[in-house]
Amino acid sequence: MMVKEIERSGITVVHVANMTAVAQSIGSNRILKAYSIPAAMADMNETPEIQAKQRYQLMSRALEVLNTEIKEQTVFQ
Amino acid sequence: MKLEIGNFYVKDIVFGDKTSYKDGILTVNQKEAVEALNPEGNLKNVELYIVRPGEKTRILPIKEIVEARVRPDGRALFPGQTGQMALSGDGKIYALKNMAVTAVGVYAGNGDGMLDMDGPAAELTYFSEMMHLCFKAENTDDSENVYNPYKKNTYYRLGAQLLAEYIGKAVLGQEPQEWEIFDNTTEGAADLPRVAMVLQISAAFVKEPGFVCRLYGQDVINLVPTMLNANELLDGALCADTLFFASFKLYTYDYQNMPLIKELYAEHGKGLNFVGVFLDVNPAVADLKVRASDRIAVMAQMMKLDGAVVVNTGNGHSEIDFFTTIIKLEEAGVKCVGQCMESPGHGGGMQSKVMLDARADAIVSTGADHVVLNLPAMDKVIGEIDSVNHDGYPGAWAYDPEYGPSLHEDGSLVVDSLIIAGHDGNAGWSHKVCKSY
Amino acid sequence: MMKKVIMYLNQFYGGIGGEDKADYEPSLLEGVVGPSKALDDMLTAGTVTYTILCGDGYMASHTEEALEKIGRLLEGLEFDILAAGPAFMSGRYGVSCAEVCNYVHKRFKIPAVTCMFEENPGREMYPQSMYIMAGSKSGAGMRKDMPKMAAIIDKILKGEEILWAEAEGYFPRGFRWQIQLPKEQTAAKRTVAMLKKKLDGEPFETELPIDAEEMVPIAPPRDASKSRVAFVSTGGLVPIDNPDHIPSAASTRFGRYDLSGKDVLKSGEWKSVHGGYDQTYANEQPMLAMPLDAIRKLEAEGKIGYFHPWFYTTTGNQTNRVNSVRMAKEIVEYLKADDIDTVIFGSA
Structure with a gap:
């Protein structure tokens, strides 16, 4: 619901969440699937080095999603 | 399958020389009972107590509640758990009514609850309306004798199941006072709408086995949704977890007596064709949630379901499984009614569920799982009253900025209804509902 | 009187x-x-x-x-x-x-x-x-x-x-309270009765009304290298002493924390207060909830034009509509004051 209110003001938002079903249910438009509930930004079972790479890749992907034209609510992987 | 449950009504429980049942009086030999529930000595200082409705008694922390039963043909009461593996759900079983067998410990964790047998909390749960044959014991596993919310309670749970089976034997050789028949082969149902119950069980959330439900004695931590005959569920196929909170969890007693199953059976062959039970799970990873809901929808299509009752028994992200399963089933053309508790919080203003989706257009509410209760002191405590000071005991607290400590010097309590065993009545018992204000 | x-x-x-x-x-x-x-x-x-x-x-x-x-x-x-x-x-x-x-x-x-x-x-x-x-x-x-x-x-x-x-006869105000029905009106009876009505195509009334979620217009795509970007989160990450007392659920407030001069978030300086998941992972590595190192790298590479120095955070679980909308509006005021046009929003 917060995502939607921020987007209502004209700000482009990417919602990075593992629980994409919830993100869809609360009306987020650009949704990027994250790793898990307790550790959204990297795989909690990986080494710190790999996690750092995963964070960078996920945020890079988030920037791509922000720059993607969409016609309807979309879940990106 | 045809399950025939022969009921023996228990008017009172007493301790005596020989474990027996006569004229409604259950007599229990304490020494034998303790040996039966603790065969390997994994519990210590085991004591038995008899508690009746209306007595000023408080029981806590409660770890498991089981109905005392026995099979006249000698199969284990909980196949794979208390004895040899065997299929359940078919044949005759005897049950002792008006009472339960209840395991009580010292240290509390996520899965533990409390019962008052008198006063305001006694009005809130059906478990306060029956007698309890309780055992209180200490755990020999010191790793569980600490303030840690994650406790496996393995031998408490098994102990209650074993004691239930031992007590059940008291009625062997006698004729039950009534029979309940559960026969899903009834003719005349074939042309009616095909309906299943989708029951969420405690199956994941933690990484390690030992906390969740057991299906034929096996931990279900990695369970992929599966299908049971409803009779198997009524007949000991599933044993309770020790992870979901006391107010909303289903105890083994609930599975054995599930009102939703009985209600669906009551309509079987009249208004619907009750085809069985699907078990739904609650993994902490989105892909596994999707996989589980997909499996349920695929099974529903293979079973040519017209309708389903979808039951939510866990809070937090388990509510996502509840909604996604309903959505997937509705998309597959299965008309669903969900049943869930709500969590609007102490102020009533929290969003009721973690996720809400308008596609779930038919929901029955079992009430609110967070209600602040001020409870008077009781004359007698069975278990350990200090457990309410243990952090991580849902519904009780050592300190709260608004309410202070749960336990007052005079023995009275301020708690959240999360601690009341069976408060939400999610097996279908609940006569509560939330309304919009 | x-x-x-x-x-x-x-x-x-x-x-x-x-x-x-x-x-x-x-x-x-x-x-x-x-x-x-x-x-x-x-x-x-x-x-x-x-x-x-x-x-x-x-x-x-x-x-x-x-x-x-x-x-x-x-x-x-x-x-x-x-x-x-x-x-x-x-x-x-x-x-x-x-x-x-x-x-x-x-x-x-x-x-x-x-x-x-x-x-x-x-x-x-x-x-x-x-x-x-x-x-x-x-x-x-x-x-x-x-x-x-x-x-x-x-x-x-x-x-x-x-x-x-x-x-x-008033419009619901966003509260849900429990009432007791007569004992015989069990949830099992109500559930099966509702299912029969739904199967028969008869009108039925849900006990938990859910409004269909209204969608907001989709904001235009933005090239982050030319944008002003902020990070907002409902993952519950807060400074270790939780100075704003962000609650573990049903939050009514958010925290706003300065990231100036920081390139990483360190264990021991931040923690998760989110009550809806196992917090140990985020406590050990706060950047599992707020990936500041990755953002700084993208900023250094010119892929993020400008990164807003404040991080906004609260817990998202069971926060109701009224509070979510209000908190979001308050955050937007801060963002607009810094001409932010792009937000990365992290949640569980």
Whole structure:
């Protein structure tokens, strides 16, 4: 619901969440699937080095999603 | 399958020389009972107590509640758990009514609850309306004798199941006072709408086995949704977890007596064709949630379901499984009614569920799982009253900025209804509902 | 003893005039006029002592001044409840009633009651500050609406229990409370009965009404290298001492923390207070919730044009609509002040 209110003001938002079903249910438009509930930004079972790479890749992907034209609510992987 | 449950009504429980049942009086030999529930000595200082409705008694922390039963043909009461593996759900079983067998410990964790047998909390749960044959014991596993919310309670749970089976034997050789028949082969149902119950069980959330439900004695931590005959569920196929909170969890007693199953059976062959039970799970990873809901929808299509009752028994992200399963089933053309508790919080203003989706257009509410209760002191405590000071005991607290400590010097309590065993009545018992204000 | 009621009316119902008098500034009339007389006649537990009059146009164009002026007019008066409207389908009047009820409720700590048609935009502004009775679409419904307002005002003044929305006829205010039904009405019976109705195509009524989520227009795509970017999160990551006491669930507030000069978030300096998941992972590595190192790298590479120095954070689990919307609006004010046009939003 917060995502939607921020987007209502004209700000482009990417919602990075593992629980994409919830993100869809609360009306987020650009949704990027994250790793898990307790550790959204990297795989909690990986080494710190790999996690750092995963964070960078996920945020890079988030920037791509922000720059993607969409016609309807979309879940990106 | 045809399950025939022969009921023996228990008017009172007493301790005596020989474990027996006569004229409604259950007599229990304490020494034998303790040996039966603790065969390997994994519990210590085991004591038995008899508690009746209306007595000023408080029981806590409660770890498991089981109905005392026995099979006249000698199969284990909980196949794979208390004895040899065997299929359940078919044949005759005897049950002792008006009472339960209840395991009580010292240290509390996520899965533990409390019962008052008198006063305001006694009005809130059906478990306060029956007698309890309780055992209180200490755990020999010191790793569980600490303030840690994650406790496996393995031998408490098994102990209650074993004691239930031992007590059940008291009625062997006698004729039950009534029979309940559960026969899903009834003719005349074939042309009616095909309906299943989708029951969420405690199956994941933690990484390690030992906390969740057991299906034929096996931990279900990695369970992929599966299908049971409803009779198997009524007949000991599933044993309770020790992870979901006391107010909303289903105890083994609930599975054995599930009102939703009985209600669906009551309509079987009249208004619907009750085809069985699907078990739904609650993994902490989105892909596994999707996989589980997909499996349920695929099974529903293979079973040519017209309708389903979808039951939510866990809070937090388990509510996502509840909604996604309903959505997937509705998309597959299965008309669903969900049943869930709500969590609007102490102020009533929290969003009721973690996720809400308008596609779930038919929901029955079992009430609110967070209600602040001020409870008077009781004359007698069975278990350990200090457990309410243990952090991580849902519904009780050592300190709260608004309410202070749960336990007052005079023995009275301020708690959240999360601690009341069976408060939400999610097996279908609940006569509560939330309304919009 | 009779309790005291003050009523708010617009210029039209207050007898000042029509649209030509819409810029009428707030005034206080001792006694009653039009609808406030009707209300006074119907009340059994209270009497309307004063009527506030204000033009709809003035309230719409000078909201803060108008409310402040009303506050000053009421200062020192004794009263137990505020009534406003009914506003029917009139959008400006409905919004005025909601603004005045909210303001007076908060400033004078008294209950407020209004009445309007369900589609009136005033209905959803401050649902928890007042009771809004479900009213008629047009002024012809005045005779139906006024008794509804009188009934609930009498109940409130007598201190009687206010039942749920449907039973009393007000719009739900965002609260859910539990009631007990007769014992035989078990959830099992209710569930199977509802399923039979649904299967038979008969009407049924859910016990947990869920509004369909309204979608907002999709904001345009933005190239982050040319954008001003901020990070907002409901993952519950806060400084280790949780200085703003962000709660573990049902949050009503957010924290705003300075990231200037930081390239990483270190274990021991941050922790998760989110009550909906196992927090140990984020406690050991806060950047599993807020990936600052990755963002700094992208910033250094020029892939993020500008990164807002503040990080906004709260817990998302079971935070209700009213609080979510309010917190988001407050955050947007901060973001707009720094010309932010792009947000990365992290959650569980």
